[in-house]
Amino acid sequence: xxxxxxxxEALNIQEGKTATLTCNYTNYSPAYLQWYRQDPxxxxxxxxxxxxNEKEKRKERxxxxxxxxxxxxxxxxxxxxxxxxxxxxxxxxxxxxxYKLIFGSGTRLLVRP
Amino acid sequence: DTxxxxxxxHKITKRGQNVTFRCDPISEHNRLxxxxxxxxxxxxxxxxxxxxxxxxxxxxxxxxxxAERPKGSFSTLEIQRTEQGDSAMYLCASSLAxxxxxxxxxxxxSRLTVL
Numbered sequence: 433x434x435x436x437x438x439x440x441e442a443l444n445i446q447e448g449k450t451a452t453l454t455c456n457y458t459n460y461s462p463a464y465l466q467w468y469r470q471d472p473x474x475x476x477x478x479x480x481x482x483x484x485n486e487k488e489k490r491k492e493r494x495x496x497x498x499x500x501x502x503x504x505x506x507x508x509x510x511x512x513x514x515x516x517x518x519x520x521x522x523x524x525x526x527x528x529x530x531y532k533l534i535f536g537s538g539t540r541l542l543v544r545p
Numbered sequence: 546d547t548x549x550x551x552x553x554x555h556k557i558t559k560r561g562q563n564v565t566f567r568c569d570p571i572s573e574h575n576r577l578x579x580x581x582x583x584x585x586x587x588x589x590x591x592x593x594x595x596x597x598x599x600x601x602x603x604x605x606x607x608x609x610x611x612a613e614r615p616k617g618s619f620s621t622l623e624i625q626r627t628e629q630g631d632s633a634m635y636l637c638a639s640s641l642a643x644x645x646x647x648x649x650x651x652x653x654x655s656r657l658t659v660l
Contacts, residue, residue, distance in 0.1 A: 436587075464647060475549075475636055475651030476588065521587050530601060531576065531640055531647045535587030 434460040436536035438522055444542045445512060453507040453539045455522030460534070462524035465498055465505050470519045470538065479520075480507075512543045547571075549652035551637050557658045558627055565623045566655040570639030577620050578649060579612055580636040581605070588636055594620060595642060627659045 437456045445451050455465070464483045468476035482489045482498045482505070489496045495508040509516050519540045523533040550569045558564050570577050575596050580588035591610070592602045596617035606612075609627075614620040624631055634656050638649035 440585075466648065473653075473656075475638075475653050476649075477651070478648040481647060523587075525647055530593060531642075531649065532578070532590050532593060532601065533588075533649065534590070535580075537585060537587045 434458070434524075434534055436460075436522060436524060436534060438520075438536040439539045440537065442540040442542055444544065447512060447514060447543055447545050449512055451509040451512045451516065451541055451543070453520050453522075453541065455505040455507065455536055457503050457524060457536075460503075460524060460526075461500075463527045464525045465496075466523045466525065466533065467494075467496060467505075467507050468521040468523060468535075470521055472519075476521055509541075512541075514543045514545050517541055517543050549637055549639050549650050551635075551652035551655050553655055554653065555656045555658075557660065559660050560627060560629060562627055563623065563625045564627055564657060565621055566635050566637075566657075568620045568622070568637030568639075568652060570619070570637070571650055572618075574639035574641050574650070575617065576640040576642050577614055578638040578640075579620070579622050580638065580651075582634045582636055582654070583632075591622075624657070627657075629659045632657055632659045 435458045466481045467479045470476040497506045519538040521538040522536040578593040579591040582588045594614040609625045634654040636654045638651045
């Protein structure tokens with residue numbers, strides 16, 4: 433069955449450093465991959481989308497890479513700030529037009545001041 | 546654009562009772578999705594609508610669950626004869642079919658606790 437793996441342990445980093453989060457998947461060939469941010473008790477908020485034919489996408493301090501051979505996406509936050517502390521969810525979408533997403537369990541990021 | 550709104554935000558009920566959640570999507574969005582999220586897990590797809598048509602239902606959606614979107618605007622998710630395993634956050638999201646970004650706009654969720 434389809435499986436998405438994100439680090440279950442929290443990532444704890446110092447302010448100003450680059451945070452790198454990993455999303456690995458198996459038994460799936462997504463047409464695109466999305467990253468969402470979720471704060472405690474809130475709904476997820478869309479950050480970035482990258483398609484299967486794209487290697488890298490950037491938005492301000494965020495960068496996403498997508499390697500369909502390794503079946504992996506990396507999500508980077510440069511110059512991290514305490515306000516970046518949240519859970520980050522990886523989500524995969526298929527070829528159909530439903531835009532139904534399969535989510536990973538998320539990685540919690542803690543940025544220390 | 547007031548975003549996706551969900552009501553109630555919190556619901557505590559006793560096992561066996563029925564509960565109903567409401568979702569009001571972003572007004573111009575024709576797609577509406579329901580997801581369920583338990584603690585420490587990512588959202589799991591339950592069902593989605595395009596306008597008033599329910600196009601897909603997950604096998605997670607047992608016969609105790611029913612969702613409607615009668616006029617293609619707001620949607621309701623009803624759970625009958627609730628069980629303790631139904632305790633979760635129920636998230637609603639909307640999108641505009643045809644947009645090439647595929648991003649979902651989520652509401653703040655309705656948290657259900659079944660005692």
